[in-house]
Amino acid sequence: MNGTGAPGGWIGAVPHRVEDEALLRGRGRFIDDLSPVPGAMHLALARSPFAHAQIRGIDVSAAQAAPGVLAVLSGADLAAAGRPLGAVIRGATEHYAVAVDVVRYAGEPVAVVVARDRYLAEDAAELVEVDYEPLEAVVDPLDAAEVGHVVSDRSFRYGDPEAVLAGAPLVVRGRFPFGRWIAAPVECFGVIADWDHSTDSLTVWANFQGPFTLHTVAAGALGLPAARLRLLTPPDSGGSFGVKAGVFGYIVLAGLTSKICGVPVRWIEDRVEHLAAAGSATHRVTDVEAGFAADGELLALRYDVIEDVGAYLRAPEPATLYRMHGSLTGAYTVRHVAVRNRVVHTNRCPTGLNRGFGGPQLYLALERIMARGAARLGLDPAAMARRNLVAPEAFPYRTATGGLYDSGDYAACLDDALQAADYDGRRRQQAAQSTGDGRRRLGIGLACVVEPSISNMGYISLAETATERARGWPKSGNAEGATLAMNPLGGVTVRLSTVPQGQGHRTVAAQVAAEVLGLRPADVEVQSEMDTHVNAWTVSSGNYSSRFAGIGAAAVAEAAGRLAEKLRAIAGDELECAPDDIELRDGQARVVGQPDRGVSLRRLAGAAHWNPESLPEGLEPGLAVTAFVSAPNLDPPNDADEVASSAAHGFVVDVAVVEVDTLSGEVRILDYVTVHDAGTLLHPRLVDGQIMGSFAHGLGPALLEQTVHDPDGNLLTGSFMDYLCATSTEIPELRILHRCTPSPFTPLGAKGLGEGNTMSAPAALANAVCDALGVDDLDLPLTAPRIWEVLAAAGERGER
Amino acid sequence: MSGSGEPVGPPREIVVTVNGRRYHEAAPDRILLSDFLRHRLGLTGTHVGCEHGVCGSCTVHLDGAAARACLLLAVQADGAEVHTVESLASGDRMHPLQEAFREHFALQCGFCTPGILMATLDFLTHNPTPTRTEIAEMLSGQLCRCTGYAPIIDAIAAAAQAGAE
Amino acid sequence: MKPPPFRYVRPADLGEALVVLATHGDEAKVLAGGCSLVPMLNMRLARPEVLVDVNGLDGLAEVHAGDGTVTTGAMLRQSVLERSPQLRGALPLAAACAPHIGHFVTRNRGTVGGSLAHADARGELPLVLLTLGGSVLAQSQRGQRAIAAEDLFVYHFTSALEPDELLTEVRWPVAGPGWGYGFAEMAQRHGDYALAMAACALRRHDGAVAEVRLGLGAVADRPLLAADAAGALVGHDLDGPAGDVAVTEAARLAAAVARPFDDLHASVAYRRHLVGVLSERVIRQAWLAAGEGA
Incomplete structure (x- = not known):
């Protein structure tokens, strides 16, 4: 099972996941499997059927009288007990966990029923009578901008984009809408809340995923000092992909309900609620202008972006818009960039975290405009990309917008991808096919994307001007903590604050700790539950921005390293040599070069626990270490609005080969190759799982x-009858290749990699289908009906 | 306790054998089998993901055939034999299909996994040597949002092959 | 997503079931496989006062082969239709559509009769029964009657069954010598409701189409027979150039008879276009299969 390289060989090895056996046996512990407090009452929510309406009155009397009902609370009841949910931008529409006076999206909670069980609670929720006065709804982001529902309007310029665009031999323009879509984890949200009136504090169990900035937001809305909001996550969470950051609003809802009713409560979201109101990716419309030289050099870019965040600006939005700010130039060397970002409110569910987070929207626009530029210049898209890629010797590379790319060999990845996909052969096949009957058309799409990971907590403040930022506290960095302890028998426990939802953090943390301490992963027990009263965490803790490999595992390595240092000091004392001459291997502390001079870690641990008097002078007793690490180079945005929005940057090249049936409009993926450079791979099988x-x-x-x-x-x-999740018959098998250019900015050389293909696949597939059909514009999703309509409109209807 | 919904009529006495154990329980007419298994019998390995029969997380065996527990009333299991994911392993030994899932990294969050295991076991009794396409078609009724399905297909194909040998 | 309150009744025999239906009429719903009804209960889109579970009734899942007909009980599971060698041989069109009905697991519970009584215009089995010219038996305390498939499907989710009637049997014309069948549907994902579908039953005689029925599904408020389209095929050798013309004409006529709807997933124009494409496909399939059998 061992990998290669380092002493224990555990980093880079592919052990089975420690998570799996319990899950396979049906012994997972998900939120709805837990009963941490007895007697919890069940919640069901009455939700608005209107996208926008005035609430003229709420009559809860019938619901209150229904069997098994303890209480029915309106938005006003909850508002009186708490405060609004804080937003990132001042002036955003005031937002409560349950609507007060006005509902602003269909599905918004309007009342909370507390009942003996969920069946009875749903019965009563139907009896809540709300007198609505419907108001006009704004649904489309462009309409929202038009009517002035703009929360934030910021313009940025880097270099001299206007002049360079004006002088460019070719300027290509395009509009690229990217509609809403959702993460749809198979497990929905769940919250169990227990307000303790004797201490005026709240204990909450929720399948929340972080970031723990939202703990602060929740505490504020609950009217609690943060130290009196104890937030715990269950050991297992049934997927998130970002969306479970949005649980925090329901933590507030359930917490205030428990406070008002004086009983513990549980709310398990159902699928209809989830689809209506959990949150989605933003709906973004991007207008792009790109200036090119005749040889294909990308000279300048201008983005005009309208971002629909829904009815409320739910924290951490408008982060979707700024997460990629340091990477607006993608993998390319272009130095002149203009951006206008408008954040608009619509009468749709608030948006939030969603795997890829801003990347899919950005790269659809950038990679489509590159492909269109290549077509206009008569260049091969691959050659065009190569002409513009950041060169290997340029790293660390500072982008026009302030991003700091750590390492990579982009051209080599591109070559790997083209070769693996037999790009030239496919082009020949495509040329040959053009002489056929034309019913089935081959298309090849390329996407080159830089995949940022480990977000700078300060990037969101770009939504404000430098002057506005100067009035507040600067925000920067991304830090994580881990606690590692050795028990008297030499066993090790690790406690993580990275809140995984299936990524295998426990497996990898055990590998890392074992590697550093010269143990086997089986000697290391890892807990991944968050308990904000126990864990070592920061506001940036949690599971997002693909931060585990780069920063979460690094915190484990750092804590293990400090423990190892201590063990070496104890061993050096016992073996009468310098601690630096001690190595930890195979459960032993040994003198380097003298394999017979050693002492077991178990004995050292025993000594530290049982015989502190024996410890070397000045050494602190105890074998528990909490360490924090912070990713480097993540300064707050500067006065020029430049920001290193992420710490590490992987690189992904996709080649998609598709066949479009013009008769039916169906797209068939014939081949899909993806090449990744994510630096050091801690567990290559889990890496491939993340990529798939x-x-x-x-x-x-x-x-x-x-x-x-x-x-x-x-x-x-x-419902899942109409929201069409891709299933096993729609997802082709990927061919995955790796390169490895370790990051100089992360302790283990690892970069995040869980989002790259979410960013690249829409662009690569859109490029492939447009290539097949020779069309400029195709809105996503590329469904058969939509493609057929486009062909029909172009007079190319595939008649038999 | 989720689901004792009782406004209409008294709860009905039912006898149901789950994983080989007989249970005499009072079940209100409308309680879903998924809720009954999870919250009445404490068998929380059966998961609930959509409650409209699409995601397949709640798949169990009813009298030997895979079925969505969210589309069954508990009273429909009266007199029947139900098997859930908890029945697959015997003591320390996991079922070969479970082993194959571990071997092929066929789960991430693991929430959909119990339903997939139960559906697959029934599928393999009817088609012991399926092609990858046939496996994919069976799996299209089981939603997984973590894996992209390829490792699950690998695991099922490997388990089928091992079973055939 | 929990069902609203209802009273659950599990009749011991058919007679008792018919009494319950006669007593409660419109307030009762028959629970068969539950694949369509229970989601509607869980979403509270259906609110029957009484749920009549017919899963325990004896004799409702039997198969009888008769003279030119196979009779299946209404409670025959869709998975049996898909897998039984006997049924696959006798009812190749039904077997061909079966893998498209929902998914592997739902077909274990879903029943033939439930699917027909549900009368979903997008259902595969209603289309197939109509294309074959089959019928169902409806029983009530008042007696029993046969309802031809052409009369059974009235409107979206509306059948000709009276509230006190229970669909107990399905009568399927079996494949005779010279007959061939074709089935095709276009769905966005495997197992989804089709955007459009077509089925064809065709008898070849002396190298030409002797009889043919072409059915269309998911493109109107009920499954349709495209009689004019079928008429355009009779007498033609579909392998010859004149056959191509006939098939094209039949597909055109089929598209003309469709009355599809716009929705989230596809437009009227696309669905109508699909009717032509799928019709042509199933006619060709049926012609080929009829040739093989001859």
């Missing part, structure tokens, strides 16, 4: 998935 999952999450909105509202704001994709 990330690809599936990008293929969804590319081919099938979209959250759709009608012009009145009614949700049309309110």
Whole structure:
């Protein structure tokens, strides 16, 4: 099972996951499997059927009288007990966990029923009578901008974009809408809340995923000092992909309900609620202008972005818009960039974290405009990309917008991908096919994307001007903590604050700790539950921005390193040599070069626990270490609005080969190659699992998935019959290749990699289908009906 | 306790054998089998993901055939034999299909896994040597949002092959 | 997503079931496989006062082969239709559509009769029964009657069954010598409701189409027979150039008879286009299969 390289060989090895056996046996411990407090009452929510309406009155009397009902609370009841949910931007629409006076999206909670069980609670929720006065709904982001529902309007310029665009031999323009889609984890949200009136504090169990900035937001809305909000996560969480950051609003809802009613409560979201109101990716419309030289050099870019964040600016939005700010130039060397970012409110569910987070939207625009530029210049898209890639000797590379790319060999990855996909052969096949009957058309799509990981907590403040930022506290960095302890028998426990939802953090943390301490992973027990009263955490803790490999595992390595240092000091004392001459291997502390001079870690641990008097002078007793690490180079945005928005940057090249049936409009993926450079791979099988999952999450909105509202704001994709999750028959098998350029900025050389293909797949597939059909514009998702309509409109209807 | 919904009529006495153990329970007419298994019998390995029969997380065996527990009333299991994911392993030994899932990294969050295991076991009794396409078609009724399905297909194909040898 | 309150009744025999239906009429719903009804209960889109579970009734899942007909009980599971060698041989069109009905697991519970009584215009089995010219037996305390498939499907989710009637049997015309069948549907994902589908039953005689029925599904408020399209095929050798013309004409006529709807997933124009494409496909399939059998 060992990998290669380092002493224990555990980093880079592919042991079985420690998580699996319990899950396979049905012994997982997910939120709805837990009963941490006896007597919890069940919640069901009455939700608005209107996208926008005035609440003229709420009559809860019938619901209150229904069997098994303890209480029915309105938004006003909750508002009186708490405060609004804080937003990132001042002036955003005030937002409560339950609507007060006005509902602003269909599915918004309007009342909370507390009952003996969920069946009875749902019965009563139907009896809540709300007198609505419907108001006009704004659903489309462009309409929202038009009517002035703009929360934030910021313009940025880097270099001299206006002049360079004006002088460019070719300027290509395009509009690239990217609709809403959702993470749709198979487990929905869940919260169990227990307000303790004797201490005026709240204990909450929730399948929240972080970031723990939102703990602060929740505490604020609960009217609690943060130290009196104890937030715990269950050992297992049934997927998140970002969306479970949004649980925090329901933590507030359940917490205030428990406070008002004086009983513990539990709320397990159902699928209809989830689809209506959990949150989605933003709906973004990007207008791009790109200036090119005749040889294909990308000279300048201008983005005009309208971002629909829904009815409220739910924290951490508008982060989707700024997460990629340091990477607006993608993998390319262009130095002149202009950006206008407008954040708009619509009468749709608030948006939030979603795997890829801003990347899919950015790269659809950038990679489509590159492909269109190549077509206009008569250049091969691969040659065009190569002409513009950041060169290997340029790293660390500072982008025009302030991003700091750590390492990579982009051209080599591109070559690998083209070779693996037999790019030239496919082009020949495509040329040969053009002489056929034309019913089936081959298309080849390319996407080159830089995959940022480990977000700078300060990037969101770009939503404010430098002057506005100067009035507040600067924000920067991304830090994580881990606690590692050795028991008297030499066993090790690790406690993580990275809140995994299936990524295998426990497996990898055990590998890392074992590697550093000269143990086997089986000697290391890892807990991944968050308990904000126990864990070592920071506001940036949690599971997002693919931060585990780069920063989460690094915190484990750092804590293990400090423990190892201590063990070496004890061993050096005992073996009468310098601690630096001690190595930890195979459960022993040994003198380097003298394999017979050693002492077991178990004995050292025993001494530290049982015989502290024996410890070397000045050494602190105890074998528990908490260490924090912070990713480097993540300064707050500067006065020029430059920001290193992420610490590490992987690189992904995708080549998609598709066949479009012009008769039916169906897209068939014939081949899909993806090449990754994510630095050091801690567990290559888990890496490939992340890549496959990330690809599936990008293929969804590319081919099938979209959250759709009608012009009145009614949700049309309110069940899994209409929201079409990609299934096993729609997702092709990926061919994955790796390169490895370790990051100089992360302690283990690892970069995040869980989002790259979510960013690249929509662009690569759109490029492939457009290439097949020779069309400029195709909105996602690329469904058969939509493709057929486009062909029909172009007079190319594939008649038999 | 989720689901004792009782406004209409008295709960009904039912006898159901789950994983070989007989249970005499009072079940209100409308309680879903998924809720009954999870919250009445404490068998939380059966998961609930959509409650409209699409995601497949709640798949169990009813009298030997895979079925969605969210589309069954508990009273429909009266007199029947139900098997859930908890029945697959025997003591320390996991079922070969479970082993194959571990071997092939066929799960991440693991929430969909119990339903997939139960569906697959029934599928393999009817088609012991399936092609990858046939496996994919069976799996299209089981939603997984983590893996992209390829490792699950690998695991099922490997388990089928091992079973055939 | 929990069902609203209802009273659950599990009749011991058919007679008792018919009494319950006669007593409660519109307030009762029959629970067969539950694949369509229970989701509607869980979403509270259906609110029957009484749920009549017919899963325990004896004799409702039997198969009888008769003269030119196979009779299956209404409670025959879709998975049996898919897997039984006997049924696959006798009812190749039904077997061909079966893998498209929902998914592997739902077909274990889903029943033939439930699917027909549900009368979903997007259902595969209603289309197939109509294309074959089959019928069902409806029983009530008042007696029993046969309802031809052409009369059974009235409107979206509306059948000709009276509230006190229980669909107990399905009568399927079996494949005779010279007959061939074709089935095709276009769905966005495997197992989804089709955007459009077509089925064809065709008898070859002396190298030409002697009889043919072409059915269309998911493109109107009920499954349709495209009689004019079928008429355009009779007498033609579909292998010859004149056959191509006939098939094209039949597909055109089929598309003309469709009355599809716009929705989230596809437009009227696309669905109508699909009717032509799929019709052509199933006619060709059926012609080929009829040739093989001859």
